[in-house]
Amino acid sequence: xxxxxxxxSIIERIAAEHIQPKKAWGFWFGNAALWAVGTVMVFVGAIxxxxxxxxxxxxxxGLFSQGSGNLAEFAIKSLPYFWIIIFVLFILLxxxxxxxxxxxxxxxxxxxxxxxxxxxxxVGYCAYALGxxxxxxxxxxxxxxxxxxxxxPRHSAWIAPDHGRLAGKVIGLDTxxxxxxxxxxxxQWLVEAGSADFVDDDDVLxxxxxxxxxxxxxASHGFRADVVLIQPDDEPFGRPGLHSRPPxxxxxx
Amino acid sequence: MDxxxxxxxxxxxxxxxxxxxxxxxLIDRYHSRLQRFVLRISNISSEEAEDIVxxxxxxAYRNLNGFDSKLSxxxxxxxxxxxxxxxxxxxxxxxxxxNSVELDDELLNTLASDISINHTIDNQLLKEHIGELLADLDxxxxxxxxxxxxxxxxxxxxxxxxxxxxxxVATLLNRAKKRLEKLIATHPTHHHYxxxx
Numbered sequence: 001x002x003x004x005x006x007x008x009s010i011i012e013r014i015a016a017e018h019i020q021p022k023k024a025w026g027f028w029f030g031n032a033a034l035w036a037v038g039t040v041m042v043f044v045g046a047i048x049x050x051x052x053x054x055x056x057x058x059x060x061x062g063l064f065s066q067g068s069g070n071l072a073e074f075a076i077k078s079l080p081y082f083w084i085i086i087f088v089l090f091i092l093l094x095x096x097x098x099x100x101x102x103x104x105x106x107x108x109x110x111x112x113x114x115x116x117x118x119x120x121x122x123v124g125y126c127a128y129a130l131g132x133x134x135x136x137x138x139x140x141x142x143x144x145x146x147x148x149x150x151x152x153p154r155h156s157a158w159i160a161p162d163h164g165r166l167a168g169k170v171i172g173l174d175t176x177x178x179x180x181x182x183x184x185x186x187x188q189w190l191v192e193a194g195s196a197d198f199v200d201d202d203d204v205l206x207x208x209x210x211x212x213x214x215x216x217x218x219a220s221h222g223f224r225a226d227v228v229l230i231q232p233d234d235e236p237f238g239r240p241g242l243h244s245r246p247p248x249x250x251x252x253x
Numbered sequence: 254m255d256x257x258x259x260x261x262x263x264x265x266x267x268x269x270x271x272x273x274x275x276x277x278x279l280i281d282r283y284h285s286r287l288q289r290f291v292l293r294i295s296n297i298s299s300e301e302a303e304d305i306v307x308x309x310x311x312x313a314y315r316n317l318n319g320f321d322s323k324l325s326x327x328x329x330x331x332x333x334x335x336x337x338x339x340x341x342x343x344x345x346x347x348x349x350x351x352n353s354v355e356l357d358d359e360l361l362n363t364l365a366s367d368i369s370i371n372h373t374i375d376n377q378l379l380k381e382h383i384g385e386l387l388a389d390l391d392x393x394x395x396x397x398x399x400x401x402x403x404x405x406x407x408x409x410x411x412x413x414x415x416x417x418x419x420x421x422v423a424t425l426l427n428r429a430k431k432r433l434e435k436l437i438a439t440h441p442t443h444h445h446y447x448x449x450x
Binding site for chain 2: 006007008009010011013014015017019020021022023024026027102103105106107108
């Protein structure tokens with residue numbers, strides 16, 4: 001039986017132009033690459049979730065309200081905007097990439113976006129529980145200058161002595177009632193804490209311990225603490241001196 | 254060749270990777286259908302449509318290893334044909350407009366009952382002017398109506414051809430029918446038939 005004209009001319013053209021089918025592994029690889037990129041984006045969303053949870057949970061909402069600051073302002077400063085933006089951005093990118101996988105076009109936005117968000121948040125929470133949120137946040141702050149500067153508003157919430165809030169690392173200890181701290185911006189403060197409530201009696205005040213305090217200014221670089229929170233392993237207010245000017249030695253009172 | 258004729262489309266795709274005779278059988282099965290489809294969704298000449306369909310087969314041959322066996326071959330080749338048509342129009346920076354379309358009575362009645370028109374009068378209008386009515390629609394609406402009512406594709410097949418979720422196909426089809434209703438209602442001959450709303 002003769003092959004009809006249409007197929008003849010097309011087969012002849014395939015032969016004349018030496019057209020070959022593309023290799024199967026190329027299609028497989030392309031689809032696998034899309035899945036890999038999509039997965040990485042979901043994972044970045046998860047990391048953003050972990051860090052955001054860490055940042056929100058290490059804010060002292062209860063302790064702060066005892067100070068004379070503006071809670072709304074504090075709350076606004078405390079929100080992890082950077083990581084919320086990263087989360088939203090990477091979820092949208094993940095959706096875009098996954099939609100271009102072999103069968104991805106079959107998924108509606110209503111199916112894909114909640115799934116991606118759900119997976120990101122679940123994995124993110126697990127990462128937070130494993131301490132990854134804190135580890136990455138701290139590492140970024142120490143090694144990525146831009147990131148550290150982004151956090152200054154968050155840290156500055158605890159460098160507001162005129163509003164009754166002060167935080168830093170103990171660098172000198174006369175007694176448990178009188179000690180010197182250095183804040184994140186490199187300032188030294190002499191703290192009187194004789195009548196203060198120490199939150200968390202299990203932790204002992206010592207040099208290199210980090211403290212957060214509610215109280216009031218008594219003199220230039222002098223602070224009387226009413227409440228002292230000792231949290232040696234927690235650094236919501238960053239590492240002392242990280243964003244500092246060179247510390248100036250001062251005498252109090 | 255008879256042994257190849259007995260194979261399904263999907264079996265022929267696999268066989269085409271080994272011998273071109275199998276690919277020729279696929280061409281013979283679908284070539285005319287694809288030509289009519291390309292003509293219906295565009296306003297090009299038969300010769301240009303033939304060129305597009307040839308390019309479709311060349312693209313299909315190149316991408317044989319990318320054929321998703323979960324799809325029907327029909328959906329896959331229609332998808333390539335549509336993409337080739339759109340691609341040609343992008344090169345020419347021209348909006349694709351439809352050519353003459355004919356509906357058989359059964360499909361015409363199905364379309365008529367799916368849109369809100371007076372059967373006696375507007376069925377006749379639809380039949381006589383379906384080509385120009387569809388030509389006035391945007392390409393996405395025209396294509397989905399042609400795939401559903403002329404090519405008689407299912408929602409699932411249309412979703413695979415257009416690479417959209419089935420829900421989106423349903424929405425597109427709904428909007429396409431509403432646009433068609435409006436065009437019928439405002440068509441000059443609509444009043445000639447004495448139809449009143």
